[in-house]
Amino acid sequence: MHPLAETIQARFADGFLSAHEWRGDLAVTVKRDALHAIGRFLKDDPSMDCDYIVLVSSVDWPDEEERFEVVYEVYSIRHRHRIRVKTRVPEHDCFVDSLTDIWPGAEFMEREVFDMMGIRFNNHPDMRRILMPDDFPEGYPLRKDFPLQGKGWRDTFEFLNEGSAS
């Protein structure tokens, strides 16, 4: 196993689930309850020192019991290493602890995850939609059960037809 993953496993024996390395990328899967503590450890511990937040994303696996996967990718400028931290969330209890207090840049990225996938973040300062309109009624567009052409919200708009335009 990658030495960084071993450090996380030694420190968080309960929260750590698995580590995976592919094409040079290290991904660590952790329990949802341990995510915030591990985030804090990654930022503050001198051996980790992940001060730069790269991205927050989410993946939808509709056939699995814990349906959603929240992905954080962080980077250490000093040590030049990159760690991807993933956690799973079930659909009926769609909450993750926000990491905005550790990396303030997570605020907008977590809002986007909420907007696109419907995963809510605890202790987030401003949990609103960001790209879709605030009154968007159709749900969360990047979920796999959302059709590509939308669910018909636009059909309710009034359009000028040729008859009335004259």
Place this chain on the structure above:
Amino acid sequence: MAHLEDQRETIYKVDPAHPETRDLPILRTEELLLNMGPQHPATHGVLKVILDLEGERITKSTVVMGFLHRGVEKLAEHGTYHQFIPHTDRLDYVCAMYNNFAYCRAVEKLMNVTVPERAEYLRTIVAEIQRIIGHLFWLGTQALDIGAMTVFFYTFRDREILLDWFDELCGARLTTSWYRIGGVERDLTASLETKIRDFLAYFPPKIDEYVVFLEKNRIWLARTVGVAVISAEDALGYGLSGPTLRGSGVDYDLRKYESYGAYPKCEFSVPVGKNGDTYDRYWIRIEEMRESIKIIRQCMDQMPKEGPVMADVPSVTLPPKNRVFTNLESMIQQFKLFSQGFDAPPGEIYCGTEAHKGELGFYIVSTGGGNPYRLKIRSPSFIHMGAFDFMAKGYMIADAVTIFGSYDIVMGECDR
């Protein structure tokens, strides 16, 4: 007349603790909410910012975006990897080449494809030309937003020259789609090579020309020096990248940190600012243009004179166009790649590329098959806007334009 008297009562308030101020007019103070945008010439697209003002100072700003949201990430899940390349043109529509580059690199990492040497050099040369175009565009519009109009005409004059090359190279000036997974679409034409060589001599004095307009311009200095200062620690926490981060003194540049293309074979330096203000971010972009010229010159000298420009991995890369029309196997290969796509291995990768705005990354999750299962675009413009409230606090209304101008935002990339 009575009406006028009433108005005075509301505007001038009397302080009851000091009856002697009764006759002095006291100005009313209250917070003002100002909507900036969505249609504002300096927002570089369609962006709305709600500013809470105290006098002329910004106390809080709320960014409202998504006006240009087209659901590119959703579209990616419904097309093959090759079909997504033209969509990347429309992300940052000012600098399409770099988006193509970043995307193709990500898919090459997923598929483990190695690009031939000449193609690597060509990619690097064109990417650096695109960086110069991006910085010229930024310099012209930023100066225009702040009030220095002349620079705009000079930078756009030179940008036109470069865009015409793209026209010659791939038939389009802005939406280029020239990069391919495993290489590039076609080689340089002979006349382009001489044009690039001429430009290498032509351009450096022009940079000095722009600098003359700005470096001693008191208005430019007053509006950039010490405006929107952000410390290195905060900039990293907000995920800023590119010139915006380097202005704060962090030398994070993926061309050096995780080198790719032909960059490891070139000698160049990464300019780093000291103060983290708008002026440093401007200075870095100017210096980066000079470095780009160095990189292009080295690449032109080192590039192998001949060689394939596309990797020969028939299960992934496209066949040469001339063979598609004459050779049955190539035709089938082309048809299958576009209708079904190639069979990607299950797994997930993240690949970041140093575009001129910052780190443009693609996070791809594959479960096998021809379409990405999930494709997330890490667009620097979106992430930079997350720091806007923090950076604009306490500055003037007029500085709001300077601040998001200094990120070099393009809303197509921000909203995706």
